[in-house]
Amino acid sequence: AQKITQTQPGMFVQEKEAVTLDCTYDTSDPSYGLFWYKQPSSGEMIFLIYQGSYDQQNATEGRYSLNFQKARKSANLVISASQLGDSAMYFCAMREGNTGGFKTIFGAGTRLFVKA
């Protein structure tokens, strides 16, 4: 079974608009962490934002925010005021606690295209 699901292989967004990238996860572990990474065409992986399973508030980092809906097991990334430089692959990842051996598993990714 897929532990991390990103259902959008590709997304288009107009520059300066907001976009939501979907991520759902599956775990029975009460303690877990959710991460989003960006991978531009140059290939490097860039950490964007983190949400812990016990965090009461949604994480925010500048133009990035994480819409964490624990009951639905979703952790969607919202990028506000999109910029051309946001065009990249975006990966959602989950680090489980004891039941998952503490390792981190990545989703298949969503490729975002920002249009001028």
Place this chain on the structure above:
Amino acid sequence: GAGVSQSPSNKVTEKGKDVELRCDPISGHTALYWYRQSLGQGLEFLIYFQGNSAPDKSGLPSDRFSAERTGGSVSTLTIQRTQQEDSAVYLCASSLEYNQPQHFGDGTRLSIL
């Protein structure tokens, strides 16, 4: 400060040869991960080291793959008797602790002819 360093950056070898890929994590980071990324695909988990604990090898695709981490620092991923399907970018990442964001190296692009 120095980030995660991987070498070589590119490796081309013939089918059947053995290859060794090296990863120097950020100093002080206790967690180290190896992933494989095929062209246009996501990251496939291979192996995870955490401190002095036994590594989690559950992602290694076959017994041709092995990895070690010496002295809690440098790690080597070894692929024996390489096959064409082993061609991919191999990424190494480290984090301060298991629940901290991972810092990635630039990867080793492996091509098996």
